[in-house]
Amino acid sequence: xxxxxxxxxxxxxxxxxxxxxxMLLMHDAIDxxxxxxxxKLSDGSLASHMKALEKENYVAVTKxxxxxxxxxxxxxxxxxxxxxxxxIDALEAVVRQQRD
Numbered sequence: 001x002x003x004x005x006x007x008x009x010x011x012x013x014x015x016x017x018x019x020x021x022x023m024l025l026m027h028d029a030i031d032x033x034x035x036x037x038x039x040k041l042s043d044g045s046l047a048s049h050m051k052a053l054e055k056e057n058y059v060a061v062t063k064x065x066x067x068x069x070x071x072x073x074x075x076x077x078x079x080x081x082x083x084x085x086x087x088i089d090a091l092e093a094v095v096r097q098q099r100d
Contacts, residue, residue, distance in 0.1 A: 003092035011056050012087040016041065021084045024076035025058065032072040042087050050074060058083055 012018055019039060036046050045084055053059045057082030062073045076084075 004090050004097055006007065007086065007090035007093065009083055009087040009090075011052055012083065013056070014049070016045075017053060017086075020049060020074075021058065021076065021080060024074060025081070025084065029073045029075045031061070032074070034072070053080070056080075056083070 012021065016039060020035065022058055023035070023038065032046065032050075035041070035050075036043065039046070042047075050059065050061070056079075057077055059074045060077050062075070065069050066075075
């Protein structure tokens with residue numbers, strides 16, 4: 001049996017990124033300010049986490065203007081869904097291993 005710790009996704013190990021991915025699984029798309037407010041993050045911190053997720057193709061970003069104001073929205077990608085599920089499966093395996 002593979003070591004479940006080796007199956008954990010390094011990008012998703014950060015709790016904020018796990019929260020972001022969880023939120024995206026529950027909603028079609030979420031804008032930058034909603035994430036910032038819900039997760040109580042600064043602009044820079046949130047941008048850094050989103051850039052890491054975007055780099056791995058876990059999220060897709062759409063930028064537009066609404067009433068002359070920039071609006072950035074994020075959606076989870078198929079790759080992101082797969083990575084999230086795999087990471088959660090690995091976490092569950094770690095928990096099971098600790099119980100045995």
